[in-house]
Amino acid sequence: MKSKSKFAGMLVLLLMFALSACSGGGPSGDSSTGSPSSPQPGQEGSGETGKKAPVTIEFMGHGNPNEKKIFEKLIASFEDKYPHVTVKYTSVPPGEYSQKMTTLISSGKVPDVFYVGGPEFYRFAEAGTLLNIQSYLDQTTLFNPDNVWKEALDRYRFDGSKVGAGDLYGLPKDVGPWAFVYNKDLFDEAGVPYPSATAGEWTWEDMLEAAQKLTVDRNGDGKPEQYGVGAYALESAVWANGGEYIDYETGTVKVNEPEFYEAMQFVADLSLKHKVSPNQEAEQAMNAYTRFVDGSLAMFAMGPWDQPAFWELPFEWDIAAWPASPNTGQTATWLGSMGFAVSAKSKHPQEAFDLAAFLSLDEQGQRENYQLGQAVPNLIDMAEGEFLQMEQGPKTRQVFLDIIEDYGRPDVIAFSKDTQWMDLFNQNASKVWNGDMSAKDFTAEIHQQMQDLYDKGNK
Structure with missing residues (x-):
């Protein structure tokens, strides 16, 4: 789930996030009790003695080539642990994944295990696509639920009407804290103090002052060769300032x-006034991610999945807390997640659950996952222990955990099954980023249209 080249303030993710589920444990789609004919834990592939019959299951995900390599290694480890199981793994480009899943669901060819994220989770819950895995979890000795981030598990609960409560229909692939990253070498060269890793200590004003000193126009043509900050997350600014996109309890859009x-x-x-961030024209010429990795952008954003690429950078970097609004003193950022779901129609639900659980919660799998730089461990004791002791950057990796525990929030569309209301906002926000309209006028103009679309698709 993971876009690295987002326009300033338009990081509303997008990809990823919290799916919750549907079909009560069987193809019938009863989300409360499950079908009497639904396969139950221990019925298939879970015997503790005797040789098990060979089983092949299909697993589909998405990601960049590095993520694919990581999962190939994890699957090989799973197959070593469960030698009777062969996993047929398919990785598709992120932009094609949603359509691919829609096609497979329509044709009745859903993979045994697959990624779920964002609004699709809600939709799959209503459609009966996902297996209720609560009974499998209740009988497993793989993990202690108190040792898994509640913020991650709750993204995959569904009680028949809303996400975040009830039984589990998925397991977290990851919990993705969106952190504020900075180039230490550029800060050192400019003699600028580093941002604080403690939430609330560094404000928008501090960030702007630093960005002005870190923006460099060497030839005086008005187009800086080096910028202070890029792709600043609108969600972070809005939430830190006490604002909301929507009140999900009442369904009221609040932009x-x-x-x-x-x-x-x-x-x-x-960008418009202070000129410390690339404008849309400059962003189109070279996106903020590329600017950061080539050393010409001082402050940006990163998720844990960026670590492998960042470990190869020729400069020193670290992460900090997102700047706090001076109006509230609060800090905020989004906390993404992608999950593993099991098909309600899987012919091998136990083995499919075993794979999802291994990838999500198995200690060996979690250790390999974080060592390869894919994610923060889902297991709390591992995250607070050996993960923090890693030699590779970021040095202040405690920030990842602070976001999970303290000031991270699910992305805006995580609890919305129809996203047309947010699509409308994102498609028209360039009026503000280009300076054609003030934010006040733009939000006043688009507010009712967003409300109408939300009501139509979600109520």
């Missing part, structure tokens, strides 16, 4: 409130 549009204007002014 027209001062806390929202003032934060949006702050993000827009980083």
